[in-house]
Amino acid sequence: MPSPASPALPLDANAIHALAARSMFHLFSSISQGMFLVDRSGRIVWVNEGYKRFLPALGFSSVDQFMGRMVEDVIPNTLMRQVLETGKPILIDLLTNKAGTFVVSRIPLHAEREGDEGYVLGEVIGAIGIVLFDHPETTLQPLISKFAMLQRDLDDARRELATQRANPLLRQSSDGQRRAKYTFASFIGSSPAAVDVKRHARRAAQSSSPVLLLGETGTGKELLAHAIHTASARANGPFVSLNIAAVPDTLLEAEFFGFAPGAFTGADRRGREGKFKLADGGTLFLDEIGDMPMSLQAKLLRALQEGEIEPLGSNKLVAFDARVIAATSRDLAALVRDGRFREDLYYRLNVLPLRVPPLRERRGDIPALVEALGEDMAQRSGEAPPELMPDALALLAAQHWRGNTRELRNVLEQLAMRSDSTRIDAAEVKRVLAETGLEQIATPAPMAEAHGDAEGEHLLRPLTEQIAELEQRAIAAAMAKTGGNKLAASRLLGISRATLYDRMTDPQVK
Numbered sequence: 243m244p245s246p247a248s249p250a251l252p253l254d255a256n257a258i259h260a261l262a263a264r265s266m267f268h269l270f271s272s273i274s275q276g277m278f279l280v281d282r283s284g285r286i287v288w289v290n291e292g293y294k295r296f297l298p299a300l301g302f303s304s305v306d307q308f309m310g311r312m313v314e315d316v317i318p319n320t321l322m323r324q325v326l327e328t329g330k331p332i333l334i335d336l337l338t339n340k341a342g343t344f345v346v347s348r349i350p351l352h353a354e355r356e357g358d359e360g361y362v363l364g365e366v367i368g369a370i371g372i373v374l375f376d377h378p379e380t381t382l383q384p385l386i387s388k389f390a391m392l393q394r395d396l397d398d399a400r401r402e403l404a405t406q407r408a409n410p411l412l413r414q415s416s417d418g419q420r421r422a423k424y425t426f427a428s429f430i431g432s433s434p435a436a437v438d439v440k441r442h443a444r445r446a447a448q449s450s451s452p453v454l455l456l457g458e459t460g461t462g463k464e465l466l467a468h469a470i471h472t473a474s475a476r477a478n479g480p481f482v483s484l485n486i487a488a489v490p491d492t493l494l495e496a497e498f499f500g501f502a503p504g505a506f507t508g509a510d511r512r513g514r515e516g517k518f519k520l521a522d523g524g525t526l527f528l529d530e531i532g533d534m535p536m537s538l539q540a541k542l543l544r545a546l547q548e549g550e551i552e553p554l555g556s557n558k559l560v561a562f563d564a565r566v567i568a569a570t571s572r573d574l575a576a577l578v579r580d581g582r583f584r585e586d587l588y589y590r591l592n593v594l595p596l597r598v599p600p601l602r603e604r605r606g607d608i609p610a611l612v613e614a615l616g617e618d619m620a621q622r623s624g625e626a627p628p629e630l631m632p633d634a635l636a637l638l639a640a641q642h643w644r645g646n647t648r649e650l651r652n653v654l655e656q657l658a659m660r661s662d663s664t665r666i667d668a669a670e671v672k673r674v675l676a677e678t679g680l681e682q683i684a685t686p687a688p689m690a691e692a693h694g695d696a697e698g699e700h701l702l703r704p705l706t707e708q709i710a711e712l713e714q715r716a717i718a719a720a721m722a723k724t725g726g727n728k729l730a731a732s733r734l735l736g737i738s739r740a741t742l743y744d745r746m747t748d749p750q751v752k
Contacts, residue, residue: 270370270372271290271292274290274292274372274373274374275292275344275373275374275375275376276289276290276292276293276294276295276296276372276373276376277289277290277292277293277370277371277372277373278290278293278370278371279351279368279369279370279371280313280322280326280368280369280371281367281368282326282366282367282368283312284312284313284314284322284323284326285310285311285312285313286308286309286310286311286312286313286316287309287310287368288309289305289308289309292373293373296341296373296376299340299341299342300316300317300339300340300341301340302316313371317339317371318339318340319337319338319339320337320371321335321337321348322348322369322371325348325349325350325369326350326366326368326369329350329352329366330350331347331348331349331350332346332347332348333347333349334347334374335347335348342376342377344373344374344375344376345373345374345375346371346372346373346374347370347371347372347374348369348370348371348372349369349370349372350366350368350369351366351367351368351369351370352364352365352366352367353365353366353367422468422469422471422472422477422481422525423468424465424468424469424472425468425469425472425473426440426443426444426469426472426473428465428468428469429462429465429466429469430607430610430611430614431604431606431607431610431611432606432607432610433604433605433606433607434604434713434741434745435599435603435604435737436599436604436607438737438741439466439596439597439598439599439736442596443466443469443470443596444473446470446594446596447469447470447471447472447473447474448473448474448475449594450475450565451593451594452546452565452566452567452568452590452591452592452593452594453467453470453566453567453568453593453594453595453596454531454567454568454569454570454574454591454592454593454594454595454596455467455567455568455569455570455596455598456569456570456574456595456596456597456598456736457569457571457597457598457599457600458571458600458644458646459571459645459646459648460601460645460646460647460648460649461598461599461600461601461646461647462598462646462647463529463569463571463598464483464527464529464569466596466598467483467525467527467529467567467569468481468527470525470567471524471525471527471565471567474525474565476523476524476525476565479521479522479523479524479525480520480521480522480523480524480525481521481524481525481527482517482520482521482524482525482526482527482564483526483527483528483529484497484498484517484526484527484528484529485529485530486528486529486530486531486533486534487529487530487533488530491535491537491538494534494535494538495538495541495554496514496516496554497516497517498516498517498518498538498541498542498545498551499516499518499541499545499551499552499553499554500514500515500516500518500519500551500553500554500560501514501516501553501554501555501556502553502554502555502556515553516551516553518545518551518562518564519551519560519562521562521564522562522563522564523563523564524564524565525564525565525566525567526564526565526566526567527566527567527568527569528566528567528568528569529568529569530569530570530571530572531568531569531570531574531591532570532571532572532573532574532577532583533570533572534583536582536583536584539583539584539587540584540587542587543584543586543587543590545562546566546587546590546591547590549561549562549563550562566591568591574588574591574592575588597736599736600643600646601643601646601647601649601650602641602642602643602712603712603716605639605712608635608638608639608650609635609639611647611650612630612635612638612650612654613627615647615650615651615654616628616629616654616658619651619654619655619658623658625658626664627658627664628654628657628658628661628664628666629664629665629666630657630666630671631665631666631667631668633667633668634666634667634668634670634671636668637668637671637672638650638653638671641675652678653671653674653675653678656674656678657670657671657674660674713745714745716735717731717735717742717745720732720734720735728742
């Protein structure tokens with residue numbers, strides 16, 4: 243039998259609703275970083291203890307000064323007025339003002355009225371403002387960093403689209419090399435390696451110093467050169483490129499510096515400007531710089547140091563203002579040691595080195611690359627893009643990719659031509675790779691032998707798990723190579739030391 247002193251729990255549904263509302267209100271007030279209430283007109287009518295600590299930063303020395311003021315007058319950039327007018331909540335938002343940056347929620351308060359099915363929400367009578375986090379830069383750093391990266395890529399894509407709309411013939415222009423074609427949004431990938439290289443490339447875009455892009459063939463060095471130019475202060479200037487490996491040594495000097503009328507037999511009577519002068523006010527991209535002959539390296543160094551050139555057959559010096567971005571798939575440091583590349587030129591170019599990771603270091607990007615390359619192929623051919631089944635994507639992710647993205651595109655084009663269906667499975671991928679001699683599984687041989695006939699079973703795991711394993715192996719190898727020197731290991735891997743620390747999840751590696 244219940245004690246007379248023990249009150250019975252309310253059984254009325256409305257009473258339970260009211261009790262729950264009060265409980266939730268007190269819960270939010272206690273667990274949030276701060277909370278306040280406004281009435282229908284937007285006037286501050288209550289603040290809790292947590293919110294009082296923000297008042298000095300907002301310019302108020304006491305609660306009395308804050309209370310009774312219109313919310314937009316005391317809290318800059320607030321959207322509380324919007325909540326009051328629409329009656330719709332804003333559950334998660336970032337608010338930045340002179341008090342700091344906060345993750346906030348804004349919830350409207352409705353009057354209750356009795357309807358056919360009990361009490362229902364009526365008109366808006368006020369709103370609650372809740373500060374969920376007052377230091378989002380630390381508590382929500384991974385989410386904020388990813389959002390910022392996606393926002394930058396979206397902005398890049400919008401600028402690229404706007405440029406193409408304004409000048410639809412840009413990509414097909416007759417000079418082809420005078421304007422950049424790509425932005426950072428064109429560099430597909432959200433893997434740690436892709437994010438890291440884009441972050442460093444964006445920083446390089448804000449500088450005027452030479453950039454040296456290092457990486458294997460087909461990794462996207464030229465695309466990044468375009469993107470750096472597009473994001474730089476020289477974006478409105480020309481983007482001029484020269485592939486040194488594609489020009490005979492005897493013609494390189496004329497390509498670089500131009501020539502005066504009649505400078506040599508067969509020369510144009512009007513003379514011609516070289517790439518340095520054509521890039522004046524913009525960017526000069528020197529691809530395959532490691533193939534430059536020694537006889538021309540001294541003249542290139544002088545041009546970079548002095549900012550002036552002397553055309554062939556001319557006695558006049560011509561000034562130019564061009565930012566140089568160089569790229570190579572060769573080991574320039576080794577060429578310097580072998581005496582095949584000038585050390586002083588190497589240091590002149592290697593001011594902002596940027597290692598572009600090979601595809602096997604960013605396998606998580608392969609599905610997105612397949613989709614982007616497929617869409618591009620479809621636009622060019624007018625046919626539907628190929629759809630790769632999960633087992634086909636897993637097989638592609640397991641390849642070594644000596645030719646990187648360029649090789650991946652070649653495989654996709656062959657799959658599209660050879661397949662009778664747009665849906666492509668692993669068997670078709672394996673057949674194309676075998677016929678072209680490209681198949682190279684990146685799995686170490688002992689592991690493959692241990693699996694025998696089921697050598698592919700270990701690949702049918704989440705890609706993130708496999709990538710993490712590969713990262714740890716690479717870090718362990720770099721640490722062993724450098725004798726545990728983390729700075730040297732980070733340079734060897736082409737990442738920052740902070741990134742190396744973040745990736746060193748294995749206690750044995752640390």
